[in-house]
Amino acid sequence: MQADVYACGNPFTFLKLQQVLVDPAASDEDKLKANGAALDLGLKDCLDCKGCRCGVGIDMKTEVIRPLLEANNLITKESHWHLDFKKIK
Numbered sequence: 001m002q003a004d005v006y007a008c009g010n011p012f013t014f015l016k017l018q019q020v021l022v023d024p025a026a027s028d029e030d031k032l033k034a035n036g037a038a039l040d041l042g043l044k045d046c047l048d049c050k051g052c053r054c055g056v057g058i059d060m061k062t063e064v065i066r067p068l069l070e071a072n073n074l075i076t077k078e079s080h081w082h083l084d085f086k087k088i089k
């Protein structure tokens with residue numbers, strides 16, 4: 001598979017970036033770059049999205065996107081970001 005398939009990123013790009021944020025071996029600079037990359041990829045658009053779906057069952061919205069939004073001060077732990085998404089689907 002060619003790398004340019006992911007030229008525009010996808011939800012799993014956010015998964016990779018969020019892994020940097022929780023990696024104990026990552027430096028503060030690494031985390032800053034990961035947050036910057038997430039914003040450059042359009043993390044703010046996630047605020048208006050119902051949330052990711054993952055074919056193998058990873059709860060992308062809760063485990064990946066929400067922590068990234070919090071790390072970038074786009075929401076707080078108290079924010080109700082599409083809390084009822086799964087209920088209304």
Ligand code: SF4
Pocket residue numbers: 010011014045046049050051052053065
């Ligand atoms: S929350 Fe929506 S916009 Fe954000 S990565 Fe998932 S599918 Fe894309």
